[in-house]
Structure formats: structure tokens, C-alpha cells
Amino acid sequence: MVTELPLDQVRTLLAVVDEGTFDAAAAELHVTPSAVSQRVKALEQRTGRVLLVRTKPVRPTESGAVVVRFARQLARLERDARAELGMGGAEEEPTRVSIAVNADSLATWFLDALTRVPSEPRLCFELRREDEAHTAALLREGLVMAAVTSASEPVAGCSVRLLGRMRYVAAASPGFAERYLAGPLREALPQAPVVTFDRSDTLQDAFLRRLRRSGTGAIRHQIPTSEGFVAAIEAGLGWGMVPEIQAGTQLREGRLISLAPERPVDIPLYWQQWKLDSPALATVAEVVARTAADVLDA
Amino acid sequence: MVTELPLDQVRTLLAVVDEGTFDAAAAELHVTPSAVSQRVKALEQRTGRVLLVRTKPVRPTESGAVVVRFARQLARLERDARAELGMGGAEEEPTRVSIAVNADSLATWFLDALTRVPSEPRLCFELRREDEAHTAALLREGLVMAAVTSASEPVAGCSVRLLGRMRYVAAASPGFAERYLAGPLREALPQAPVVTFDRSDTLQDAFLRRLRRSGTGAIRHQIPTSEGFVAAIEAGLGWGMVPEIQAGTQLREGRLISLAPERPVDIPLYWQQWKLDSPALATVAEVVARTAADVLDA
Numbered sequence: 001m002v003t004e005l006p007l008d009q010v011r012t013l014l015a016v017v018d019e020g021t022f023d024a025a026a027a028e029l030h031v032t033p034s035a036v037s038q039r040v041k042a043l044e045q046r047t048g049r050v051l052l053v054r055t056k057p058v059r060p061t062e063s064g065a066v067v068v069r070f071a072r073q074l075a076r077l078e079r080d081a082r083a084e085l086g087m088g089g090a091e092e093e094p095t096r097v098s099i100a101v102n103a104d105s106l107a108t109w110f111l112d113a114l115t116r117v118p119s120e121p122r123l124c125f126e127l128r129r130e131d132e133a134h135t136a137a138l139l140r141e142g143l144v145m146a147a148v149t150s151a152s153e154p155v156a157g158c159s160v161r162l163l164g165r166m167r168y169v170a171a172a173s174p175g176f177a178e179r180y181l182a183g184p185l186r187e188a189l190p191q192a193p194v195v196t197f198d199r200s201d202t203l204q205d206a207f208l209r210r211l212r213r214s215g216t217g218a219i220r221h222q223i224p225t226s227e228g229f230v231a232a233i234e235a236g237l238g239w240g241m242v243p244e245i246q247a248g249t250q251l252r253e254g255r256l257i258s259l260a261p262e263r264p265v266d267i268p269l270y271w272q273q274w275k276l277d278s279p280a281l282a283t284v285a286e287v288v289a290r291t292a293a294d295v296l297d298a
Numbered sequence: 299m300v301t302e303l304p305l306d307q308v309r310t311l312l313a314v315v316d317e318g319t320f321d322a323a324a325a326e327l328h329v330t331p332s333a334v335s336q337r338v339k340a341l342e343q344r345t346g347r348v349l350l351v352r353t354k355p356v357r358p359t360e361s362g363a364v365v366v367r368f369a370r371q372l373a374r375l376e377r378d379a380r381a382e383l384g385m386g387g388a389e390e391e392p393t394r395v396s397i398a399v400n401a402d403s404l405a406t407w408f409l410d411a412l413t414r415v416p417s418e419p420r421l422c423f424e425l426r427r428e429d430e431a432h433t434a435a436l437l438r439e440g441l442v443m444a445a446v447t448s449a450s451e452p453v454a455g456c457s458v459r460l461l462g463r464m465r466y467v468a469a470a471s472p473g474f475a476e477r478y479l480a481g482p483l484r485e486a487l488p489q490a491p492v493v494t495f496d497r498s499d500t501l502q503d504a505f506l507r508r509l510r511r512s513g514t515g516a517i518r519h520q521i522p523t524s525e526g527f528v529a530a531i532e533a534g535l536g537w538g539m540v541p542e543i544q545a546g547t548q549l550r551e552g553r554l555i556s557l558a559p560e561r562p563v564d565i566p567l568y569w570q571q572w573k574l575d576s577p578a579l580a581t582v583a584e585v586v587a588r589t590a591a592d593v594l595d596a
Contacts, residue, residue, distance in 0.1 A: 094516050094517050103523070106522075106523055107523065107526070111521070111529050111530055111533060114530070114533075114535065115533045115534070115535065122517060123517075124516075124517050124519055125519045125520065125521070125535075126519070126520040127520055127521050127522055127526075128496075128522060129522050129523060218392050218420075218422075219392050219421075221424070222423065222426075223409070224425055224426060224427050225401070225405065225427060225523060225524075226523075226525075227405065227523075227525045228404050228405070228425075232412070235409060235412075235413045236413070237412065237413065237423070
């Protein structure tokens with residue numbers, strides 16, 4: 001864009017989005033609410049776009065989200081520059097690294113990666129549990145700088161790299177298998193109770209399609225945490241697709257049975273991050289990629 | 299209300315909210331989109347309220363949410379009656395019980411409760427991870443029938459009972475305690491890195507206030523799963539308030555140290571549920587209350 005974006009207006013927009021109301025942003029910026037309102041209007045005139053939906057709390061429009069991300073990246077670059085220059089305040093304030101992580105990665109390998117990040121420079125990790133539907137929005141609005149996600153499509157302004165594949169196997173408790181899965185799997189499984197993660201979890205259906213069956217049985221539980229999901233299957237509530245690296249112990253000890261070891265489902269995981277030259281983010285990206293290479297399938 | 303609510307219009311509103319658009323609701327109900335639109339308008343005229351915000355997907359207004367909950371309760375009563383009458387279709391279709399559960403309960407005692415529910419009548423459990431900000435809305439819109447929550451204020455149309463208290467203790471890894479917590483706790487703790495669950499997690503701050511200190515240190519990690527939260531503290535990323543029943547093993551084995559065993563923080567947990575005479579819901583409520591009585595403090 002050739003027209004310059006006045007940075008005080010950009011920062012004001014960010015404050016409004018972060019604080020939720022014009023009044024709260026005014027208090028945060030130590031100006032009057034009418035000054036906040038004027039700056040946002042001026043920015044909207046300059047960009048020729050409506051940037052905010054005036055709800056409570058306010059929400060950025062699609063165009064607003066672009067400006068908000070720009071504002072956050074600006075703040076980040078400024079902080080990095082201050083830190084490199086050894087300027088006052090920078091050393092007390094650790095760098096925040098906000099990342100959306102899909103639930104199964106968070107339950108298995110991702111925390112290991114974080115503990116491998118060098119303790120200097122000092123970082124704060126702000127993790128969010130990825131929700132496929134919202135991660136793109138979080139990246140677009142700059143609420144997270146990066147994401148571990150199964151979405152391969154790059155979000156606008158982001159780069160993508162493949163981390164590896166997470167292997168899922170159909171599993172059930174021995175008692176459950178005995179009660180519900182006595183016959184051939186492709187006959188018995190579609191009738192048996194199933195455990196799913198949430199409404200958008202289609203992994204169990206995908207597995208049934210591989211058996212050339214469609215639709216799961218009438219009993220379909222939803223257990224929306226990774227650990228709870230595996231625990232529910234172990235407790236015999238239903239069958240489900242479990243990550244091999246998460247349920248390894250249970251599978252080895254026979255508390256879970258792999259129903260079709262020859263038919264795993266591999267889900268590729270990607271690292272999406274802002275195109276931004278931040279040393280902190282680069283360090284984390286590097287450690288995450290290395291840890292993923294150790295634990296995930298290539 | 300004296301004015302009757304025409305049930306076909308009520309069901310149509312529910313379909314629009316569940317499907318997200320008038321077109322999708324029309325397909326679901328096998329009528330034309332204009333019929334859907336007319337029914338919703340007729341219902342809005344009759345109630346004298348705007349019931350839907352026409353976004354994509356549509357959202358119910360506050361008044362709309364009341365009608366939507368009514369529609370769901372209606373559907374539930376009808377299903378229960380069909381099941382009791384042994385009418386066709388009822389036995390293939392298990393009763394769905396949707397419950398919002400706070401993350402720490404889900405990570406500790408709640409699944410135990412579910413496995414104690416008798417296997418007849420056949421139930422489907424649809425759990426949602428409670429998000430304090432949204433649970434009231436989920437109950438109000440009828441997206442969940444019940445909730446395990448720390449919110450004691452009854453949601454409109456719901457009854458509340460106390461389940462018990464969950465005890466939290468300040469904990470850290472031995473290595474972390476040695477590095478950051480050598481001096482008196484009330485001096486050292488406010489400076490040390492802290493692990494929090496998410497932005498709305500104020501338990502750590504509440505504990506510092508008990509030590510007559512305000513505000514945590516500059517490094518404040520966010521790990522938004524219960525299991526990840528405890529694992530991050532065990533890995534030495536920071537200190538944090540852990541549920542005693544969740545971290546019992548780590549505390550006994552010395553992998554976690556209780557920093558101030560004499561100063562636990564007790565959080566009361568409540569069961570909120572629709573005021574509705576559903577046998578399935580009553581059964582679950584009973585088992586949940588009994589399990590909670592076994593594991594939580596009175």
C-alpha cells in the first residue's frame with residue numbers, strides 16, 4: 001500500500017481490539033474516548049474500509065484483522081529492536097511467544113519441545129488449544145504468532161512447513177472388544193459405541209470409510225480432551241482412534257487393543273507462523289521442528 | 299406467557315440455529331427457504347422480539363436463546379415420552395446428555411462418574427470443556443443440559459447444587475524450587491516464573507494475595523490443558539496451583555513439592571442443570587453428585 005498508515009492510529013486500533021471497548025482503550029492509552037474514536041475513524045477513512053464491528057466487545061472486520069496483525073508485528077519488532085539495543089525496560093519484559101497447538105500434540109510431544117528451548121533469552125509461552133475452526137482467525141488477527149495444526153493451507157501472511165505425521169490406530173479396551181467386536185471388524189465396528197473428540201472430529205468416520213463402511217453407531221460420545229478421550233476408551237465407553245505415541249503404554253500393557261494395526265491413519269501436522277524476522281520465534285520454530293522430527297513419522 | 303408459541307415455528311427456529319443458515323435449515327426440514335424465513339418472522343411478530351441476528355452463521359439473540367432452549371427441552375421431553383411408550387425409533391436412538399465440565403474435573407474425577415452410570419438406558423455423553431465465559435450461554439441456549447462449574451449463580455431456568463470443593467496447592471518441581479525459591483516464599487514467589495491455565499485463570503494471583511503479595515513475576519506461561527499445566531510445572535517451567543487429587547502421585551513421589559501445604563485454596567464446584575423432569579438427566583446428576591461426594595472435600 002502506498003498510503004502510509006499513521007502508527008498512532010494503528011496502535012489505537014490494536015488497543016480497542018485488545019481492550020474490547022473505546023472507553024477501556026482510552027483508559028489504557030491515557031487519552032479521551034473521543035480521541036480514540038476519532039483516530040479509528042481517521043484510519044477507516046484512510047484505508048477506505050470499515051475496520052471494526054461496533055459490538056460489545058468490538059470485533060475487527062476482515063480488513064481490521066489485517067491492520068491488527070500489522071500492529072502486533074510492529075510491537076514485536078519494536079520490542080526485539082529494544083532488546084537488541086539493550087534499551088531500558090526490555091530486559092525486565094520477557095518476550096511473549098503465543099502459539100496455537102492442536103490438542104493431541106499438546107498432550108504428547110509439544111511440552112517436551114518447550115522444555116528444550118534455551119532458557120536465555122527469557123520467553124513467556126502463551127499456548128492456546130487449537131480449534132481448527134478458529135486457528136486461522138487467531139493467526140490472521142495476530143492473537144497467535146504460530147500454530148501447530150493439521151491445516152496445510154497457509155493463512156494470509158504466514159509461512160508453512162511440514163512437521164511430520166501423527167499416527168492414529170483404532171483402539172478399544174479388551175472388555176469392550178469382547179462385548180461389541182466379536183464378529184468381523186467391518187460388520188461389528190459401525191454398530192459399536194464410539195468415542196469422538198468433538199463434533200468436528202471425523203477421524204473415526206474416516207477409519208470406517210477405509211473399511212468401506214459409512215457412519216458410526218447410534219452411540220457417539222464426545223470427550224473433548226486428549227487425555228480424557230484415551231481414558232474413556234480405556235474405561236470401555238467406546239472405540240476410537242488414538243495417537244500411537246499417546247497410547248503406547250496402554251497398548252503395550254494390553255489395557256488397549258489395536259483393532260487393525262495394519263490400517264493406521266496418518267495425519268500430517270504443519271507449523272504455520274507469521275512471516276516475521278523475530279529471533280525468539282525463530283528459536284522456538286527450530287526447537288519445535290527438531291522435536292517433531294524426533295517423535296513424529298516423516 | 300399467555301400467547302401460545304406455535305411449535306412448528308419453534309422447531310424451525312431451532313433448526314436455523316443448529317444448521318446456521320436459513321437454506322441449511324430448509325434442507326433439513328424439507329421445506330423451502332422462504333417457508334423457513336416466514337416461520338421465523340411469524341414467531342418474531344408473535345413474541346414481539348427479534349430472535350435471530352442475521353449473521354453467517356445466524357446467532358440467537360437473548361430472547362432467541364430462551365426460545366431455543368424451550369425447543370430443545372421440548373425435543374427432549376418428546377424423546378423421553380416416546381422411549382417410555384416403547385414407540386418405534388426410540389430404542390435405536392440413545393438419549394443424548396450434553397454436559398459442560400470444567401477442565402480440572404474432566405482431568406480428575408468426572409470420567410469416573412460417567413463410567414458409573416448404569417449402561418441401561420443407553421446414553422450418549424456429549425461433553426464440552428467448560429469455559430467460564432461461555433458456560434452460562436451454553437446453558438441458556440440449551441446447548442448443554444447441565445454443567446460442572448465454579449459459577450454458583452444459577453443460570454436462568456437452571457437449578458444449582460454444591461458438589462464439593464476441589465483443593466489446590468501451590469506446587470513446583472524440586473529443581474525449580476532450588477533455583478527460584480531459595481528465600482522466604484512471600485519474597486521469592488512473586489518474582490518467579492509462573493504457569494497459568496489461560497488468561498482468566500486467577501488462582502495463582504489469589505494465592506499470592508493470601509501471602510499479602512500482589513501480581514506475579516514477568517514470566518507468565520499459559521498452558522491451557524489440565525494435564526499439560528501439571529506437566530509444565532513438573533518440567534520446571536514455573537510454579538502453579540495444582541489440584542491435590544490430580545497431582546497426588548507427583549507430590550508423594552517428590553516430583554512436585556507443595557510450597558505451602560498449610561495454605562490450600564478450596565474452589566467450590568456446582569452442578570447446574572435445566573429444570574426439567576428427564577429421567578436420563580436425573581440419573582446422571584445422581585451419579586455425578588455421588589462420585590463428587592467421594593472424591594471432593596465437603
